[in-house]
Amino acid sequence: MSMMVSAQQRYQVGDKATTFKLMSTEKQMVSPEDYPDAKGFIVIFSCNTCPWVKLYEDRIEALHQKFAPQGFPVLAINANDEARSPGDSFEAMQQRAKEKGFTFPYLIDETQEIARAYGATKTPEVFLLLKEGDELVVKYIGAIDDSPRDASQASRKYVEEAIEAIQQGKAIKDTEVKAIGCTIKYRRS
Amino acid sequence: MKKLSLMVWLMAALGALNAQHVEVLDFPAFEQRLKTHSDTLFxxxxxxxxxxxxxxxxxxxxxxxxxxAHKKVKVVFVSLDFPDQLERLVQPFVEKKNIQSEVVLLNAPNYNEWIDKVSPKWTGSIPATLLSMPAKGIHDFKEQAFEYEELSQWVSSTLNKLHP
Structure with a gap:
């Protein structure tokens, strides 16, 4: 039986999200707590192998370039079981990060505890977190924008819109936007 | 030699003739199918x-x-490949694998507008499978990969509910 993560177990918008401490491709342990000045985090469940992730890699980098200076860095997390998806090994992640010149931390969730805690089901999938006191609160879940094929054709940039709404003290228009993605390969228990 | 190559050509041509043509549906057309009443479990x-x-x-x-098939169960493969990849990727795939079940390509780029209409339980990852028989109120969705045994058991138990 495969470990199932169902919609019911997922974080919902408004939930308090767990913090984490995960190894980056640069072999550093990275945690949201390492960013005392951050206002929040663009947590993206990602991987090496999903064609939909590949379509979005440059846009993920662009999000980090744009929003890290504004206090919302990207933290990308790969939780795929290496046994089920050899292309998602730590070494492969290091190679991909180097090839693409990622400037955001690309983290491995080896135990899959964080992906399970968040209820992440697919890549790419964004959980936008906002710091509220000592807590991380989920403000947006879902797609990066509405145009997987072509960034220039996007008419809605959901993550950007959500951060801008937060910055302006407005309500986020769409707090959850579904899109297609690749199943996260949870370890078979 | 000439005869052989002609044979090969003929077989390839026949194979292509037998292969199904993948139909492209927009979401309203697909939704129409989802709602159509029949005695078949889709x-x-x-x-x-x-x-x-x-x-x-x-x-x-x-x-x-x-x-x-004899229990009125019909599989439909719903491709979420991009529509402009139909001729280059999807149709050749269907021919190469000689897929017998019906294959359609869903041309519906506004994912957020229709994923919940297939099932609110669906977060958007694939593979995902829907058992549907509107006439009997059956609408059961699973977002997971299957082995044959688990799949056939799911379908059998659904059929058992229909014909206890």
Missing amino acids: VYNFWATWCRPCVKEMPYFEQLNQEF
């Missing part, structure tokens, strides 16, 4: 050529389609 499997676990489980759905 198994809609959402997949894409780029999705490895999807491709891996397709033979099980083919087997299901064959072994449950």
